[in-house]
Amino acid sequence: AQSVAQPEDQVNVAEGNPLTVKCTYSVSGNPYLFWYVQYPNRGLQFLLKYITGDNLVKGSYGFEAEFNKSQTSFHLKKPSALVSDSALYFCAVRDWETSYDKVIFGPGTSLSVIP
Amino acid sequence: SAVISQKPSRDICQRGTSLTIQCQVDSQVTMMFWYRQQPGQSLTLIATANQGSEATYESGFVIDKFPISRPNLTFSTLTVSNMSPEDSSIYLCSATSSGRAYEQYFGPGTRLTVT
Numbered sequence: 001a002q003s004v005a006q007p008e009d010q011v012n013v014a015e016g017n018p019l020t021v022k023c024t025y026s027v028s029g030n031p032y033l034f035w036y037v038q039y040p041n042r043g044l045q046f047l048l049k050y051i052t053g054d055n056l057v058k059g060s061y062g063f064e065a066e067f068n069k070s071q072t073s074f075h076l077k078k079p080s081a082l083v084s085d086s087a088l089y090f091c092a093v094r095d096w097e098t099s100y101d102k103v104i105f106g107p108g109t110s111l112s113v114i115p
Numbered sequence: 116s117a118v119i120s121q122k123p124s125r126d127i128c129q130r131g132t133s134l135t136i137q138c139q140v141d142s143q144v145t146m147m148f149w150y151r152q153q154p155g156q157s158l159t160l161i162a163t164a165n166q167g168s169e170a171t172y173e174s175g176f177v178i179d180k181f182p183i184s185r186p187n188l189t190f191s192t193l194t195v196s197n198m199s200p201e202d203s204s205i206y207l208c209s210a211t212s213s214g215r216a217y218e219q220y221f222g223p224g225t226r227l228t229v230t
Contacts, residue, residue, distance in 0.1 A: 032217055034217065034218070036219075036221075042223060042224075043119075043207055043221035043222050043223045043224050044158075044207070044209075044219075044221040045221070046116070046218050046219065046220060049217065049218060051217075088155065090157065090158070094217055100146055100163055100165070100171070101145070101146045101211045101217050101219075102148075102160065102163060103217060103219065105157050105158045106157065107156070107157045108155075108156065108157050110155070
């Protein structure tokens with residue numbers, strides 16, 4: 001079965017420090033991977049995706065993610081956290097068991113950046 | 116990226132009534148999706164709406180309870196029928212466009228409370 005795991009419900013980091021939000025996946029086809037962010041009381045926003053190519057993917061707001069095939073991981077990173085990065089982060093993977101553009105979302109990780 | 120609006124943004128409804136949520140996209144899109152989300156939790160896909168065909172429902176969701184329309188490439192509606200308090204949730208509309216495979220763009224959501 002295909003799945004996405006985000007092993008940490010909550011991540012706390014001090015402002016200015018690097019942040020990492022973890023994601024691991026299990027898929028039956030090529031791993032098409034995504035990160036979304038949800039700010040309080042707002043809809044989700046697309047951050048970045050990995051389809052093919054360079055394992056380090058750069059996205060919006062200074063975020064990047066590293067695809068690691070051997071570890072089946074796609075961790076989200078940022079070199080220096082901002083208080084405004086505090087939000088709910090979702091990792092997602094393309095669902096190959098359907099014929100349309102469906103993705104499977106992980107459970108989410110709440111990021112708190114402490115001033 | 117596509118900009119998506121939803122109406123209403125929130126509503127409080129009586130048990131047994133129905134509510135129709137509208138989703139408008141500012142450009143033509145291929146797939147449209149309807150999700151349900153409890154605050155702070157992950158997304159649950161209700162159905163996928165393809166223009167000109169019947170919606171595809173996920174396990175646990177049926178057309179009689181959640182009828183969906185997709186009359187054109189920029190608009191969709193979701194109706195929550197015969198509501199009960201268990202239907203209280205945030206309902207999110209999203210869409211993908213050709214050329215940007217699997218990137219979903221989300222509306223701000225409709226917060227529904229059933230009393």
